[in-house]
Amino acid sequence: MADNLETESGSKNKPKAKTAAEPAAKARRRRLALYIVLGLLALAVLILALTRPSGEKVVGEISQPLIDKAGSNYSQQYYNYLAFSIARGKNVRSAESDTHIGFAGRTFAVNAGAAAVAANVLCWLPALINGTRITISLTVTAVCAGVFLSVFLALGKISRRKLLSRICSGYIFFFRGTPLLMQLFFIYYGLPQISPALAINNKFLAAFVTFTLNSAAYCAEIIRAAIQSIDKGQFEASRALGMSYGQTMRLVVIPQSIRRLIPPVANEFIMVLKDASLVSIIALTDLTFQTRNISSSSASALVYVPAMIIYLIITAIFTYIFNRMEKRFSIYT
Amino acid sequence: MALIRTEKVCKNFGELSVLTDIDVAVEPKEVVCIIGPSGAGKSTFLRSLNQLERITSGKIYIDEKLFLHRENNVTVFQQNSAEYKRLLLEMGMVFQSFNLFPHRTALQNIILAPVNVQKKARAQAEEEARELLAKVGLSEKADEYPARLSGGQQQRLAIARALAMQPKIMLFDEPTSALDPELVGEVLQVMKQLAESGMTMLVVTHEMGFARDVADRIIFMCDGMVAEEGEPSELFTNPKNPRTKQFLNSIL
Ligand SMILES: Nc1ncnc2c1ncn2[C@@H]1O[C@H](COP(=O)(O)OP(=O)(O)OP(=O)(O)O)[C@@H](O)[C@H]1O
Ligand SMILES: [Mg+2]
Numbered sequence: 001m002a003d004n005l006e007t008e009s010g011s012k013n014k015p016k017a018k019t020a021a022e023p024a025a026k027a028r029r030r031r032l033a034l035y036i037v038l039g040l041l042a043l044a045v046l047i048l049a050l051t052r053p054s055g056e057k058v059v060g061e062i063s064q065p066l067i068d069k070a071g072s073n074y075s076q077q078y079y080n081y082l083a084f085s086i087a088r089g090k091n092v093r094s095a096e097s098d099t100h101i102g103f104a105g106r107t108f109a110v111n112a113g114a115a116a117v118a119a120n121v122l123c124w125l126p127a128l129i130n131g132t133r134i135t136i137s138l139t140v141t142a143v144c145a146g147v148f149l150s151v152f153l154a155l156g157k158i159s160r161r162k163l164l165s166r167i168c169s170g171y172i173f174f175f176r177g178t179p180l181l182m183q184l185f186f187i188y189y190g191l192p193q194i195s196p197a198l199a200i201n202n203k204f205l206a207a208f209v210t211f212t213l214n215s216a217a218y219c220a221e222i223i224r225a226a227i228q229s230i231d232k233g234q235f236e237a238s239r240a241l242g243m244s245y246g247q248t249m250r251l252v253v254i255p256q257s258i259r260r261l262i263p264p265v266a267n268e269f270i271m272v273l274k275d276a277s278l279v280s281i282i283a284l285t286d287l288t289f290q291t292r293n294i295s296s297s298s299a300s301a302l303v304y305v306p307a308m309i310i311y312l313i314i315t316a317i318f319t320y321i322f323n324r325m326e327k328r329f330s331i332y333t
Numbered sequence: 334m335a336l337i338r339t340e341k342v343c344k345n346f347g348e349l350s351v352l353t354d355i356d357v358a359v360e361p362k363e364v365v366c367i368i369g370p371s372g373a374g375k376s377t378f379l380r381s382l383n384q385l386e387r388i389t390s391g392k393i394y395i396d397e398k399l400f401l402h403r404e405n406n407v408t409v410f411q412q413n414s415a416e417y418k419r420l421l422l423e424m425g426m427v428f429q430s431f432n433l434f435p436h437r438t439a440l441q442n443i444i445l446a447p448v449n450v451q452k453k454a455r456a457q458a459e460e461e462a463r464e465l466l467a468k469v470g471l472s473e474k475a476d477e478y479p480a481r482l483s484g485g486q487q488q489r490l491a492i493a494r495a496l497a498m499q500p501k502i503m504l505f506d507e508p509t510s511a512l513d514p515e516l517v518g519e520v521l522q523v524m525k526q527l528a529e530s531g532m533t534m535l536v537v538t539h540e541m542g543f544a545r546d547v548a549d550r551i552i553f554m555c556d557g558m559v560a561e562e563g564e565p566s567e568l569f570t571n572p573k574n575p576r577t578k579q580f581l582n583s584i585l
Contacts, residue, residue: 236385237432241446241498242422251449255436 048083053102055080061107062089062098069096077123086119090298099123121306124294128303131290132310134204138286139273142208146215146272147265153220154227155249168220175217181278184210188282203284207276215272222264226257259329266322270315287311334397336361336502336533337382337424342391344377344557351377352557355391359502364534366544366565369554370580375537376429378554379504382535383424395420396501422450425500429507431487433479439466439490440475443497451498458497465493469523485516489523502533509540541584545569553577 059078066089067074073092079085083104090097099119100107110116156168175183188206192199200206230253238248280289291307294300335358344352351374359365367375380386382393384401392402400420402410412420434442443462447453453461466472469489471482479487488508495503505524509517521543528534528547538544544551545565552562553574561574572578 231432233428233430233432234434237426237428237434239385240383240424240426241494242418242450243446247449251445252434256434 045082048104051105052080052083053085053105053107055085058085058087058100058102058107061100061109062087063109066091066096066098079123079126081122084122086122088119088123117302120298120300120302124298124303124306127290127294128287128307128310131285131287132314134285135273135276135287136314138204138207138211138276138279138284139269142211142276143215143219143265143269143272145208145212147219149212149216150219150223151254153216154223157220157224158227172217172220175214176221180210180214180275181281183214184278184282203279203282206282207279207284211272211276215268218268218271219265222261222268223257226260226264227253229260230256259326262322262326262329266319269318269322273314273318274311334361335359335394336363336396337535338394338397339382340392340394342378342381342393343389344374344381344386345389350557352381352388355557355559357552357559359533359535361501361533362531363549364528364536364547365550365552366548367535367537367552367554368539368541368544368580369560373554374557375554376506379426379506379535379537383426383504384421385426395423422498423501425495425498425503427488427491427495427503427505427508429510431479431484431491431511433487433491433494435479438476438478439471439482442479442490443494446494447497462493462497465496466490468496468526469493470519483516484512485519488512488520492520492523492527496527502535503527505534505536505538507537507539509538539584541569553580555580 055078059076062076069091075090075092077086077088077090079087085102085107087100087102087107088097089099097111099110099116101110101115101119102108108115110119153168153172156164157172159165159168184207187200187210188203200209227249234252234256235248238252243251276286277288279286280292283289285293287307287310291303294303338358339355342352342355343350355378357365357378367378369375377386381388387406388401388403389406390404393400398412398416398420399410400412400417401408411417434445437445440459440462443465444453444455444458447458447461448455463472463475466475469492471486471489471493474482474486474490479490482490488511492503492508508524509520512520517540521540524534524536524543525547536544536548548565550562551565551568553560553568553572553576555576561568561572561577568577569581572581
């Protein structure tokens with residue numbers, strides 16, 4: 001117990017449990033070094049922020065001949081990231097384009113090589129990040145709501161009440177047995193035709209409902225398997241102590257299932273994250289939609305690289321979170 | 334006046350008849366040991382008492398009150414739900430495989446049912462739990478998870494957990510069979526103390542030494558029937574039934 005307390009307070013003040021035993025002076029010196037590094041970084045950022053190239057200057061330096069030639073068909077994008085800015089001009093008809101990068105007050109024309117790729121990726125970032133936001137919020141909300149629903153579905157399926165069990169089994173069978181894309185189409189396009197009252201006009205909401213209903217079916221099977229993997233001695237001990245079925249589930253069975261649930265639920269989460277790309281088909285502006293959009297308007301399929309990297313980063317972050325959760329729930333083994 | 338009494342209790346699993354016409358009565362403060370060969374139906378009998386199994390036919394009385402009466406797998410009489418629950422809780426059960434709650438510490442294992450079933454105040458439940466832990470010699474282990482305890486400690490914790498519901502009778506189903514030989518003694522010691530403190534106990538066991546020393550009465554079960562019963566001195570030294578003789582010879 002005392003051991004536990006020490007590691008806990010130890011890991012709160014940056015130096016890990018290992019160094020908790022070292023003299024406090026050493027920890028203090030280390031913290032001071034951290035502050036100095038942070039201070040220097042802040043200073044550098046401040047200087048860069050003050051020397052950023054002005055927007056007009058960069059735009060102005062897009063080659064004048066190109067602007068003249070293109071006339072009103074000339075589209076421009078301009079992005080400013082701190083001391084760092086990108087200006088892209090593109091002739092809509094001839095696909096001639098012109099990219100400038102500005103850094104610390106100076107601007108450079110970059111129309112080829114790695115610099116151009118980097119500049120392009122930076123130009124795409126705002127749209128990609130908007131798409132990412134939608135992808136993540138759809139996945140997180142749908143999986144959370146799906147897990148919540150699935151607990152009831154799982155309990156319903158293993159219930160001794162025949163009718164309830166049938167209904168839940170049927171639901172799970174339906175959502176696991178039909179393509180997700182078709183479910184999405186049905187909910188978005190089909191429901192309004194059955195009755196206008198059922199129409200979900202918001203694309204995000206329609207996607208959320210579809211993904212929730214779908215992942216509830218998958219998670220219900222996960223939860224059912226986890227509950228049924230609990231030793232039957234646990235049920236017997238609970239009964240012998242006078243607990244009701246509900247209390248047994250709530251206090252004994254479900255808490256023990258959680259740790260076994262986390263890896264398969266993490267798996268389901270990652271599946272949903274990737275399946276969420278299907279919503280681009282109903283023109284919800286998720287990461288995949290934005291990527292396709294950029295790809296077709298800039299005629300550069302290179303945009304799939306940063307988009308896929310973003311998917312990988314999200315997967316990595318959530319895998320880390322799920323691993324931490326699993327560790328937290330395995331204290332008792 | 335018997336604390337628990339059964340009349341013609343029968344239990345079938347499908348075609349298989351496991352218990353036939355069991356008539357057993359346990360008086361208050363009595364320690365009764367059930368012995369018998371494997372498959373005799375000893376576990377099934379204990380589990381039939383606290384309703385982990387439903388009997389096929391027969392009557393069960395608790396405190397001389399008819400608790401359950403079934404014929405041909407149909408319930409003829411059962412106490413109303415509140416009384417049923419109350420009478421059921423007069424029995425505490427200790428399992429061969431402990432069945433502790435692995436996600437709760439020793440102390441939490443003990444207070445879980447008192448707090449949630451009996452609606453005891455947590456502080457009071459904890460105080461009583463600490464007393465029980467002291468009684469079974471686990472005061473130091475209150476905040477340990479079961480996985481960190483030895484088999485003997487786990488079974489002692491399971492005994493404390495059952496005692497926390499203040500049962501009138503404790504049912505033990507081979508409480509030491511899952512233990513390494515060197516850990517058996519500490520559990521039997523706790524059970525012996527419990528018997529000496531006046532607890533009524535019904536114990537299925539293969540520990541003949543314990544049965545001889547502690548039991549007031551021995552029941553020998555065989556093929557789903559009570560083949561013989563009597564005081565330990567009598568039954569161990571001078572068994573009447575040839576099956577009893579054969580069984581005792583095979584294990585002693
Ligand atoms: N749930 C069940 N379904 C079918 N048969 C069962 C079930 N439980 C027990 N039995 C059978 O009932 C008989 C008695 O089993 P029981 O566990 O009561 O014996 P036991 O006397 O406790 O034996 P042991 O000393 O091995 O524990 C056995 O033949 C067993 O196979
Ligand atoms: Mg048995």
